[in-house]
Amino acid sequence: MTSLTSSKVRSVGYGWGVLVVAGAGSYYFAKRSINADREERAQAEEQRRQQRERMRVQEMVSRGTTAKAPHKSKRKEHAAAATGVADSLDPSQQVEGGDPAPVTHEQAEMAQRGKYEAAEPYRTRRGDKFS
Template identity: 80%
Template sequence: MNTIRSVGYGWGVLVVAGAGSYYFAKRSINADREERAMAEEKRRQQRERMRIQEMVSRGASAGTGAGTTTAAHSAKRKEHAAIATGADSMDPSRQAEDGDPAPVTHEQTQMASRGKYEAAEPYRAPRGDRFS
């Protein structure tokens, strides 16, 4: 027969076992998350290095050819300076080349502010007596 002491002992063992399993599971989950975060950061840094190397190689191949002159280099610098200062900002063809995303509407910003599973409008119960 179960006594109050044996029931208390059983619950105590159950609580200790549950707490131990929770502790080790949480530690394992956190280690996995940290490992994934470090791997993602490493991939991001690698992509950034490759992007910079690509930009440098493009600049080196485009700007150091045998037929380029200092006048051509100064013209390119002036063009880049004009783009950087926004001198051609009114030219539609320049704006298209900038790679700007399409304009965002008010509805799109509202969609982004809501959660993935959140309803577009809150649920409102229908009025009236449902039991008659």
């Protein structure tokens, strides 16, 4: 009877060993695949970002302005505000230099949080029957 019991123990151990090795192998290959997909998406996003930047610069060059022009108009506006003298900039330059839609602190915080994330974490009331 002892030889029958030891063969059952060995077969169970062998089965578990095969299961663990198969699970580890599938985890390894799945993780490798997921990481490759993430890297592809990151590269594609970076290429899209670079393409948008090139298009933005190309558009600015075609308009005849440079990337530094809005910064110069901001400096002129700040200097004019400090001296109290209004500078005669055309309206398009004033709009480029200023922020068309100022963002409040609350809006900036909401942009950092997820779309469905609560403004503050949920806290249960004291005296709950399960606490």
